[in-house]
Amino acid sequence: MDRPCHPIPADETLPLRLDQALQLLAHSGVPEPHGERGSTAWMQQLIDALVELSSRDALTGLSNRRAFQLALEREIDRVARSGEPALMLVADIDHFKLVNDRFGHAAGDEVIRAVAGVLADSVRPMDLVARVGGEEFAIILPNCPHTFGQTVAERIRQQVERLRVPCANGRELAVSISVGGAFAPQWVRSTPALWLERADLQLYAAKAAGRNRVLLEPTADSHVSHEEKRLLFDSTSFQDFI
Numbered sequence: 001m002d003r004p005c006h007p008i009p010a011d012e013t014l015p016l017r018l019d020q021a022l023q024l025l026a027h028s029g030v031p032e033p034h035g036e037r038g039s040t041a042w043m044q045q046l047i048d049a050l051v052e053l054s055s056r057d058a059l060t061g062l063s064n065r066r067a068f069q070l071a072l073e074r075e076i077d078r079v080a081r082s083g084e085p086a087l088m089l090v091a092d093i094d095h096f097k098l099v100n101d102r103f104g105h106a107a108g109d110e111v112i113r114a115v116a117g118v119l120a121d122s123v124r125p126m127d128l129v130a131r132v133g134g135e136e137f138a139i140i141l142p143n144c145p146h147t148f149g150q151t152v153a154e155r156i157r158q159q160v161e162r163l164r165v166p167c168a169n170g171r172e173l174a175v176s177i178s179v180g181g182a183f184a185p186q187w188v189r190s191t192p193a194l195w196l197e198r199a200d201l202q203l204y205a206a207k208a209a210g211r212n213r214v215l216l217e218p219t220a221d222s223h224v225s226h227e228e229k230r231l232l233f234d235s236t237s238f239q240d241f242i
């Protein structure tokens with residue numbers, strides 16, 4: 001739950017060391033805040049810029065794992081309160097090690113950047129796309145009806161399949177992704193870890209089934225795990241009725 005935010009009075013006796021923060025922003029291509037240096041408005045812009053920077057993945061500009069975890073917690077709360085369906089997709093580039101081994105790490109980075117671009121362009125502005133590992137991405141799709149899940153995930157997979165990434169000596173690289181997905185259990189309190197684990201299970205299954213495919217957890221009642229039921233009905237007497 002969001003905590004109330006109170007303005008903090010400035011302490012005139014404590015000089016602020018801002019050089020490193022400003023250097024970090026300059027190094028990341030973020031312009032210095034406008035206005036009078038040290039004023040409250042200036043400080044707020046500085047803080048906002050640092051928060052933004054600490055939420056982004058440096059290679060792709062997508063949300064990073066930290067921002068993803070925060071968004072995941074917020075989404076779980078929202079689903080439990082509103083009952084709206086929300087889908088989590090996890091996508092991993094297939095045989096990515098071969099790209100690095102054959103074409104070099106720089107080409108590998110280009111592929112990661114290009115795939116990130118496709119993922120970001122394939123979803124709605126309200127969806128959150130994050131790079132959560134080396135060649136692994138996660139997408140949270142709030143308010144995504146069950147019937148659209150497969151279509152959305154399949155569209156993303158196909159768009160990556162069509163991608164051609166230019167690399168040294170005029171060649172173009174083609175890659176594929178495997179995608180796993182799971183819906184947040186509606187009206188049931190879940191945890192970020194459990195939701196992610198269910199999507200990951202589908203990703204492993206997609207890899208094991210041959211890669212370059214989408215597998216979503218079936219949306220039957222059975223998708224509410226025992227652990228999630230325990231979180232909702234934290235009493236043994238209720239569990240017997242489920």
Ligand SMILES: Nc1nc2c(ncn2[C@@H]2O[C@H](COP(=O)(O)OP(=O)(O)OP(=O)(O)O)[C@@H](O)[C@H]2O)c(=O)[nH]1
Binds near residue numbers: 112
């Ligand atoms: N170029 C580049 N490579 C990375 C980065 N992060 C991780 N990697 C590499 O990504 C590769 C991931 O390989 P694996 O986990 O073996 O998986 P894979 O080859 O994609 O095979 P499957 O996932 O089983 O299809 C490793 O070689 C890592 O070194 C990065 O930021 N840039």
